[in-house]
Amino acid sequence: MLRYTLNRLLQMIPTLIGVAVLVFFMLRVVPGDVVEVKLRGDGGAVSQEMIDMERKRLGLDKPLLNQFGDWMIGLATLDLGKSMWTDRPVTEEIGTRLELSLQVAIMATIIAVLIAVPLGTTAALMRDTWVDYLTRVITIGGLSIPSFWFGMLIMLGLLYFFGWLPPITFTPLYVDPVANLTQLIWPALAVGYRYCAVTARMIRSSLLEVLSEDYIRTARAKGVFERLVVSRHALRNALLPAITVIGLEFTFLIGGLVVTEQVFNLNGIGKLFVQSVSRNDFTLIQGMVMLIAVFYVFTNLVIDLLYAVFDPRIRYG
């Protein structure tokens, strides 16, 4: 297991280098740069000399390959550089937002798993009954309704029925848990609903498949209690594909809540991503893409390791 984990960690390096190369060159395809937006975006009559000076300061006047070299050297030394928009370290810009995004992702995952496992299991066990049909309505609703729109409905509902809205600025959990949860529970619910729907559908279909396996029939024939058949033999195996979905969804939530974060005015990674793209803030975009890529490869590793935990037949060595 240790050797396998080390191998996987080493394999991450070429993957991440590939991502770094791709994001660097793809960003440069779009015409324009951050200097134009910063100095002329609001109609500023700035001289060309001033524009050139700013480009030089940010290194944008260098040949592309030199810029690429700087970026790769920075990566190798874990230096993501400074945001071209704010002149502050990329790690600082991301760090300010990461806590909130991680917390929303974790809360949404907890909500999704807590609801999806019983919901998907019940739907599978009570296949083609009204319970299954109701679950189908709920889950297909979750898949169909965009999270940001659900979020807007939540906000409007709170405003209309209670004349109240959650706080609009972030308070860390360790500073004031009530204020923190009062703000973040709503976006977690909004994205957790869709997340839960995806997971519940996955659990239902894989559980149905597992329940028709020979070893389940054998367990039942041996007189094992139905509850044990489901929990120990069927669900454990049925959860394997769900774990993959849960892991990938979790990583997506860290950087992908672009519109939902704006609806709730959350100061998260998704909003920062959109702002950086609209400003052509190359260094910040590159930093965030690398962060999310790292999250993805680590999540994949964790998922693969969890497979071995849930399925004794899988052994890495």
Add this chain to the structure above:
Amino acid sequence: MRTSVLGFLGAFAFAFAGATGTHAQSPKRGGTLQFAISAETPHYDCHGSDTYATLHFSGPFYSTLLKFNLDKYPEVMGDLAQSWTVAPDLMTYTFKLHPGVKFHDGTPLTSADVKATYDRLRNPPSGVVSTRQATFGDIGTIETPDANTVVFKMKAVNAAMLEHFASPWNCIYSAKDLAADPNAPKTKINGTGPFIFVEHVKGSHVSGKKNESYFKPGLPYLDGFKGVFMLQAAAMLNALQGGQVLGEFRGISPAERDRLVQAMGDKIRIEESSWTLNLLIVFNVEKKPFDDVRVRKALLMAIDRWGGSQGLSKISTLRSVGGVIRPGSPYATPEAELVKLPGFSKDINASRAEAKRLLAEAGVRDLKFTLHNRNLAMPYTPAGIFLVDQWRQIGVTVDHKQFDTAPYLATMNAGNHEVAIDFSNLFMDEPSLGLAKYVSFKRAPENRSRVNDEELDKLYDAQVRELDANKRKDIIKTFEKRLFEQAYQQPLLWWHRIVPTHKVVMGWKMSPSHNLGADLGEVWLNQ
């Protein structure tokens, strides 16, 4: 001579619709104003910025030499300057500073700080961005005969110099800070304004607390403020409706105004004014067939601005029909004269018939081109759609393409556009600012028509140096006529500013520019 210019401006000073009426009540002290800022500043340096996001953020922390008197806009009044005199030949400006002014770090403000600030503005050290270098290019020397006196000696007469001294972008910095690091104001705030910087949580908010040592007695009224960055209009409207923020001082759309009024009734105050912003139709004269004045003129004449104004004003921030100067402002061309200029006729059928004739005369049939536009819903998208429809009515086919800001600007700067919707964003109505976009491309790279027209340049320079207001107005009219006859570019419509505040917010003053009145010094809460 100068008096006549000021008198002329003063005669046009006007009250805005929906005046707050705060003068009837005695201001109450205390409380924290929480308001929305719909963009976040990239840095704190007023000198190197052109976005209101910097002013709505930094404005409460800084003072300027002069400022606009928003009760009598466009008159100017003293801020740090207790008094000032202007030499009859307009070549010397002498300012006496308020005594006893202190920076937030406790050091006293002296004339050396004003000099250091203006030196940085007009001649920035290497590595420092000043977007106002050209504005202060007419200053020859700055002298500081004593700690409370600053004397500006000019190289050339500039009719708008006092207004430039009142620009909200000229935040006065500490000479000591600038000597230590010329770029210090980008990341460090040390002003003399009514509020002291408390914190900036990036992506979230900025907050300030009352400056107990503020040099204006009794001010500010508030204990503090918190400006929350709210980039999404729906979130901002919810927050306004829910009372989480008490105002948004840039401006909202008519639809957003209607939603707030419907939901909040008499709890919300709506103030409206025409706005010192416009959208421009720009023809790239380096591209065929837009090198032919007949084609350009035909396209302008096909646009029904008066009808468009009625429709667009219901769904967008576009409203007023005007020439190169904001309609209603001192140097604007009156409507009776405007309708005689190409593109402004109220007889749209006759105008479109003439447009078709001009296209035929130019030998242009089945004209097709791409309209280059910015990918911002308000008001660029409705403006683009409107223009496509207007030009369709004279048989012209238009491919409307919208781009994010960076590629939008890059394409125009490289001259790769055919026809574009450009914008003009001014902080006041001073003509030398408003007309700067139309002078020759070799002088003004922001002229997206890329034309070089020496006649326009001469007229521009003449109006800058002309001290007689009526003569200056005539020169501006001649400039405008030449510009529209040549049809290089033309304002489509001027914007309309709508500002919502809760009725408990008092003392905030409406103006035609979202860049003015950001210091919050006289704002108070009636609760």
